[in-house]
Amino acid sequence: MKRVAVLGASGYTGRELARLLRNHSGVDVVGLFGGRDGVAPEAPELPVDDVLEMLDWSRVAQCDGVFLCTPHAASAELAGRVVGLGVKVVDLSADFRLKDAEQYKLVYQQEHPAPQLLSESVYGLTEFARAEVSRARLVANPGCYPTSILLALRPLLEAGLVDTHAQIVCDSKSGVSGAGKNPSTRTHFGASHENFLAYGIGTHRHAPEIRLHAGTERITFVPHMLPVFRGILSTIYVPPARGVTAVHVASCLSERFANERFVEVYSRGLPELNRVQMTNECHIGVAACDGFVVVVSAIDNLLKGAAGQALQNMNLMLGLSESAGLT
Secondary structure (H helix, E strand, O other): OEEEEEEOOOOHHHHHHHHHHHOOOOEEEEEEEOOOOOOOOOOOOOOOOOOEEOOOHHHHOOOOEEEEOOOOOHHHHHHHHHHHOOOEEEEOOOOOOOOOHHHHHHHHOOOOOOHHHOOOOEEOOHHHOHHHHHHOOEEEOOOHHHHHHHHHHHHHHHOOOEOOOOOEEEEEEEOHHHHOOOOOOOOOHHHHOOOOEEOOOOOOOHHHHHHHHHOOOOEEEEEEEOOOOOOEEEEEEEOEOOOOOHHHHHHHHHHHOOOOOOEEEOOOOOOOHHHOOOOOOEEEEEEEEOOEEEEEEEEOOOHHHHHHHHHHHHHHHOOOOOOOOOO
16 A cells, blocks of 8 residues: 655645545555645545644655645645655646746746756656656646647647647636635636636746647647536647648547547547546547637546546556556
8 A cells, every 4th residue: 555645635636636545445545634834724625534634744754655736836845845755746736847947937926946856847747758757756747728738739749740830729618616716706606607708818827838848839828717617628729731631630649549548539529528527538529620620628627637637647656557546
């Protein structure tokens, strides 16, 4: 049995991890902790019999792996301390997704708290980084929007199926849980119910992450908020390279993900949110439209976009079956 803990377990992703770990036969949960020293955490809706506790470093030191579900900046400081104890870390914040401290400062408007760890952190888009994740002691779990886009787009870029001079448009819609559990004027029920809006156009913090890990600046990312709790659906308008059709794109994606447990490429039709909610799966469909190849990708933002992918990564880091606790 591998020993694990969750730091910052009072939020939505912490709750999801608590549920997943409870049904994981290969791990012993040492603790579900708050994320700040000496501060009693707020009690979330955790699975029955699970208890949220004050952070206890003596028990953290007994772990083989730790999940950080804490805000950016706070996560980096915690990661340095946990790694210093010889414990492996999957960080669900944004602190290690960008590889350059200056870019981090530009995007997050503050100095990076642990720049010495940036060079060794591994970007944990699991299906593209298994070998690196397996050897890592610090994994940056990708953001939810980037996961939905990169899984569908990276195989096409790597195969040279995208016009290298044209802009790729990623139009993404997320449930309100993507904004976290703290209420705001945009996410409380009265504002989100029967409403739909675009936000963060040109300023969203996931845009630099998407461009960095796609390997191109030619991406326009427009996020929207759906009046649902969970799920992301990304519609990606791909300008095809000369001679490339939707059939070629679908074939490329089908071949790339043929043996992947958590990625399904449709042979016909397009994904919908209710097919991926409460799963760790990414569903991808392809269609032709007015000179573009349109690729539609759907995930549960709290699972494949956060806690589920984090568990995939931790399983690999600890030498466990990648799908343990997720099927």
